[in-house]
Amino acid sequence: MSDASPHEGLSTLLHEARTFAPSPEFAAQANGTAELYQQADADRLAFWAEQARTYLTWEKDFEEVLDWSQAPFAKWFVGGKLNACVNAVDRHVEAGHGDRVAFHFVGEPGDTQDITYAQMHQKVQRAANALSELGIGKGDTVTIYLPMIPEAVVAMLACARLGAPHTVVFGGFSSDALHSRIQDAGSKVVITADGGWRRGKPSALKPAVDGALAQGDTPVEHVLVVQRTEQDVDWSEGRDIWWHDALAAAADTHEPEFFDSEHPLFILYTSGTTGKPKGVLHTTGGYLLQNAYTTSVVHDLHPETDVYWCTADIGWVTGHSYIVYGPMTLGATQVMYEGTPDTPHQGRFWEIIQDKKVSILYTAPTAIRTFMKWGKEIPEKFDLSSLRLLGSVGEPINPEAWMWYREVIGGGRCPIIDTWWQTETGATMISPLPGVTATKPGSAMRAIPGITADVVDESGEPVGRDAGGYLVITAPWPAMLRGIWGDPERFKETYWSRFPGVYFAGDGAKFDEDGNVWVVGRVDDVMNVSGHRMSTSEIESALVSHPKVAEAAVVGANDATTGQAICAFVILREDAVEEADEVGEGAELVAELRNHVAKEIGAIAKPRQILIVSELPKTRSGKIMRRLLRDVAEKREIGDVTTLADSSVMDLITEGLRAGD
Ligand code: PRX
Numbered sequence: 001m002s003d004a005s006p007h008e009g010l011s012t013l014l015h016e017a018r019t020f021a022p023s024p025e026f027a028a029q030a031n032g033t034a035e036l037y038q039q040a041d042a043d044r045l046a047f048w049a050e051q052a053r054t055y056l057t058w059e060k061d062f063e064e065v066l067d068w069s070q071a072p073f074a075k076w077f078v079g080g081k082l083n084a085c086v087n088a089v090d091r092h093v094e095a096g097h098g099d100r101v102a103f104h105f106v107g108e109p110g111d112t113q114d115i116t117y118a119q120m121h122q123k124v125q126r127a128a129n130a131l132s133e134l135g136i137g138k139g140d141t142v143t144i145y146l147p148m149i150p151e152a153v154v155a156m157l158a159c160a161r162l163g164a165p166h167t168v169v170f171g172g173f174s175s176d177a178l179h180s181r182i183q184d185a186g187s188k189v190v191i192t193a194d195g196g197w198r199r200g201k202p203s204a205l206k207p208a209v210d211g212a213l214a215q216g217d218t219p220v221e222h223v224l225v226v227q228r229t230e231q232d233v234d235w236s237e238g239r240d241i242w243w244h245d246a247l248a249a250a251a252d253t254h255e256p257e258f259f260d261s262e263h264p265l266f267i268l269y270t271s272g273t274t275g276k277p278k279g280v281l282h283t284t285g286g287y288l289l290q291n292a293y294t295t296s297v298v299h300d301l302h303p304e305t306d307v308y309w310c311t312a313d314i315g316w317v318t319g320h321s322y323i324v325y326g327p328m329t330l331g332a333t334q335v336m337y338e339g340t341p342d343t344p345h346q347g348r349f350w351e352i353i354q355d356k357k358v359s360i361l362y363t364a365p366t367a368i369r370t371f372m373k374w375g376k377e378i379p380e381k382f383d384l385s386s387l388r389l390l391g392s393v394g395e396p397i398n399p400e401a402w403m404w405y406r407e408v409i410g411g412g413r414c415p416i417i418d419t420w421w422q423t424e425t426g427a428t429m430i431s432p433l434p435g436v437t438a439t440k441p442g443s444a445m446r447a448i449p450g451i452t453a454d455v456v457d458e459s460g461e462p463v464g465r466d467a468g469g470y471l472v473i474t475a476p477w478p479a480m481l482r483g484i485w486g487d488p489e490r491f492k493e494t495y496w497s498r499f500p501g502v503y504f505a506g507d508g509a510k511f512d513e514d515g516n517v518w519v520v521g522r523v524d525d526v527m528n529v530s531g532h533r534m535s536t537s538e539i540e541s542a543l544v545s546h547p548k549v550a551e552a553a554v555v556g557a558n559d560a561t562t563g564q565a566i567c568a569f570v571i572l573r574e575d576a577v578e579e580a581d582e583v584g585e586g587a588e589l590v591a592e593l594r595n596h597v598a599k600e601i602g603a604i605a606k607p608r609q610i611l612i613v614s615e616l617p618k619t620r621s622g623k624i625m626r627r628l629l630r631d632v633a634e635k636r637e638i639g640d641v642t643t644l645a646d647s648s649v650m651d652l653i654t655e656g657l658r659a660g661d
Contacts, residue, residue: 016399016512020406021438022415026388030435032297036449047450048076048478052285055292055329057091058082059258062285066476072496072503073483074476076286077261084265084288085161086256088328089124092117097303101333104307104356105150108197108339115150117331120157122252123150127158129250134189134222134241138163138257141267143187143220145169145178145205147196148338151226151243152314155191156266156324160284161256165264167279170315171196171203173602175211177277181269182218184279184485191243193226194233199343202229210234261285267485268317270423271535272494273506273525279485280317280423286478288325290427295326298417298431298448299360300389307386309335309353310362316532317423318393321479322362326427341367346374350382361409362391364531368401368409369561376408384409389434391417394531395563396519402441420444420519422505423533424495426479429453430517443516451477453517455509460499468510470523473503525626527556527564532604534566536626539607542600543568546593548576553616553624554607557633565608567633568593569616569653586612609633615649617641 022030040047045065052062062080083090092100098118105113115123136142142159144166146152152168159166167185169178182190192209195202206225213220213236225233226243265284269277295301299322301308308327312318327334335356341349349371353361371379390410392402397418406416415434421427429451430444437445447453452474455463463469473480480503484491498504508520522528525536536554543552551571556564570593590610598606611632617625620643628650631638638654641647 016440016442019438019440020415022435023413026415027435029302030433031300031302032433032435032449034433034436036297036433040449044450044452044475048289051293051450052077052080052289052478055296056082056285056289057087062261068476071476072492073488074286074480075262076283076476076478077289080261080285081258082261082285082288083161083256083258084284084325085124085128085157087288087292088157088160088325089117089120090256092331093121095331097331100303100331102328103150103153103334103336106335106337106352106356107149108200108337108343113150120154123154123247124157124161125254126247126250126252127154128161128254129252130224130246131158131162131164131189133246133250134224136162136164136189138259139264140164140189141167141185141187143167143169143178143182143185143190145171145190145192145209146226146314147171147193147198147203147205147228148313148336149193149196149226149228150336151191151193153324153328153336156314156320157328160265161254163257163259163263165266167267167269168315168320169269170313170602170604171205172315172604173208174599175208175215176599177601178208179212179215179218181277181279182212182220184269185267186219188219188221189224190220190222191224191226193228194231195229197229197338199340202231204231206233210236213239259284262482264482266320268320268423270317271526271533271538273535273537275535275537275541277535277538278487278490278494280481281483281485282426282479283482286480287426288329290477290479291321291326292329293450294419294428294431294448295322295330295332297433298419298428299326299362299391300434301327301330301332301360303331303333306332306359307335307357308332308360308362309337309356309358310391311337311349311364311367312362312393317426318362321427322393341370347378347381350379350384353384353387354382357386359386360389360391361387362393364394365392365397365401366395366530366562368392368397368405371409372401372404373561376404379408384411387411387414389417390414391419393419393421395528396521397442399441406441415439418442418444420517424481425473425477425505426481429473429477430519440512440516443512443518445516447517454502455511455517456499456502460502463511465511465515466513468508468520470499471505471507471509471517471519472499473505521564527554527566529556529564529566529604530562534605538601539566539568539597539605542597542605543570543593545600546596548572548589549593550574551616553626553629555626555629555633557609557630559608566605567629568607568610569613569629569632570610571613571616613653615646615652617649617653618645619643620645
């Protein structure tokens with residue numbers, strides 16, 4: 001744990017007076033009602049059992065709702081059998097909704113495709129057959145490294161259909177990061193593409209896969225390659241297979257098998273407080289249920305009439321939960337967009353909303369702040385009257401951004417759901433119910449019906465109202481992670497040891513005077529950069545793996561657009577210092593180090609700023625005091641230095657920086 005205090009940022013007591021109650025019209029049609037809180041409070045497990053039977057189709061009903069006897073290893077809906085892909089696709093076709101559009105796909109260059117549930121059904125069956133031809137079956141992991149194209153969803157659901165846990169790696173990760181994930185998950189097959197369209201150019205993905213596999217020591221036998229950009233790719237005969245060839249050769253029907261409720265559905269790697277990313281494991285029944293339930297009661301999705309757009313990438317948990325498993329289990333019509341919000345112009349999102357008549361938009365505060373910076377004249381040029389609900393996820397949303405979102409994008413009429421959750425929680429945990437809750441700008445409000453959260457102090461005691469501390473979840477929940485792939489001890493240690501018996505989320509939070517939750521941000525060594533989770537120690541490890549670096553310390557500094565920005569303090573090896581002095585290559589070296597981090601982890605992990613220093617501030621026990629480095633990075637007065645082993649270090653650092661300015 002770092003020296004960050006959960007009370008940081010909480011010094012001003014929150015007395016937000018503005019509240020925004022839903023309109024009577026919205027409330028009248030909302031899926032989420034006040035009664036849900038009462039039902040869940042009265043009998044939580046009976047409540048979840050009822051939701052599970054309402055939202056999911058079980059091949060075999062479950063016998064027990066929750067087995068918590070092996071805590072913290074939970075089993076939900078024990079004895080039940082189901083298939084996630086059947087729930088997300090087949091059953092909608094069987095119910096007569098085959099002609100409903102599942103995805104309005106918008107490619108960055110302007111190509112579009114409308115894919116119905118019947119077409120999804122054909123694609124997932126062929127893809128499942130193609131994967132089983134390659135020897136993939138129940139329990140085999142498949143790594144997916146794809147851009148935001150419909151094949152990403154097809155690939156994930158085909159894996160789910162076979163009971164083969166997928167592990168999706170975000171396309172922004174480098175070949176080194178991909179290699180370690182393929183290895184850790186032990187995948188025999190990787191699904192990738194020749195590339196995707198990004199900022200008007202084809203980006204390359206296949207070379208990263210080739211690079212990862214060239215490092216050896218993986219069980220990979222085959223690489224399926226989706227053709228998206230038609231750029232030239234190196235080809236490894238016998239190993240590489242075009243996706244379209246494999247699907248064309250595969251049988252067109254696939255009889256699904258049904259799996260235990262606790263059968264692994266996917267592994268998703270996320271940054272923790274150590275250098276090694278953790279493979280967060282989710283299983284089938286509980287995960288699928290909480291996602292379908294929250295998409296219904298929180299996102300208020302009405303599959304017959306809504307057009308829903310979650311702007312996340314499939315490589316992050318938000319894409320898994322709120323593009324694939326939640327909305328599709330309800331039979332939603334969605335928009336999927338391949339590219340960036342400013343290509344070919346800064347109104348691209350609003351143009352898509354206007355064209356596709358999007359009614360529910362789910363995006364991240366960092367995007368909203370970027371749009372604010374670009375100016376309200378841009379969205380004002382488009383007809384956004386189809387919107388009826390707005391969502392936010394990934395990081396705290398500041399009240400100004402919340403108000404701008406409400407007024408400029410939502411025309412003052414759309415409720416906002418600020419949804420707090422994590423890769424580990426699998427689905428939304430704290431959020432307003434849009435037809436019930438009178439919201440406050442910047443607060444995620446209350447735990448949703450069926451979930452119990454609290455804010456506790458250092459000793460685990462609830463802090464009560466108008467006080468801050470650590471956010472915990474006090475009872476197991478259906479979509480909770482079931483462990484860390486291959487590392488049960490790390491699971492217990494990371495989440496369940498800080499406050500025995502409850503789940504420690506790693507976030508600081510505060511209850512306001514009305515008992516609403518305000519999430520402040522991470523209290524551990526995890527940063528949140530544009531809603532992407534980054535570990536300080538992972539970036540430090542990348543930096544010290546460079547031959548010129550002796551030591552590195554990374555902090556997340558506040559950033560008005562990205563929430564936090566990566567700031568690195570680096571001590572060079574002696575020979576490198578001499579060399580740098582001689583040739584005066586400071587700026588070049590910084591560029592070299594930034595590129596090195598991009599190679600080790602991915603471009604998304606490149607520090608915004610790298611400061612070459614001669615010392616780092618450490619306590620007597622040798623712990624780096626990141627709090628002081630954050631003061632430097634945020635250009636603040638340096639805080640209390642009394643616990644430093646050598647209190648002159650901070651003077652050295654700040655003087656050195658001034659000299660270098
Ligand atoms: O710090 C919290 C922040 O994002 C972290 C989880 O990151 P990740 O696992 O990548 O999942 C992001 C998408 C769910 C949390 O520990 N966070 C997420 N949503 C919010 C948030 N912080 C404040 N408000 C939110 N609504």
